[in-house]
Amino acid sequence: KFFKTKLPKMFGAISLILELKEKFFADGTYWLNINNANFPFVAVVEHTNFTNPKHYANHHLLYVGGYY
Numbered sequence: 001k002f003f004k005t006k007l008p009k010m011f012g013a014i015s016l017i018l019e020l021k022e023k024f025f026a027d028g029t030y031w032l033n034i035n036n037a038n039f040p041f042v043a044v045v046e047h048t049n050f051t052n053p054k055h056y057a058n059h060h061l062l063y064v065g066g067y068y
Contacts, residue, residue, distance in 0.1 A: 012068045014041075020060040032062060041066035 018024075021047065025032070030049045034042050047061040 002047055014066045014068070016041075016064040017066070018062040019056070023049070023060050024062045 025046050026045075030046060032044045034044065041064050043046050043063070043065045045065070047063060048056060048059075053060055064065040
């Protein structure tokens with residue numbers, strides 16, 4: 001066998017993209033990992049802390065993702 005461990009039958013992802021009028025992370029954080037099994041998501045990414053919000057009508061884009 002190629003894999004020595006048993007793999008899950010499937011993987012899934014849920015993504016939420018929010019368009020905000022203001023920054024979500026005041027300190028300029030781009031990517032925040034959530035390492036808590038009780039949370040329904042694992043990452044919060046404020047894309048416009050990496051790319052200028054002027055490209056998005058001066059709105060701030062926030063991605064919240066979970067992988068299952």
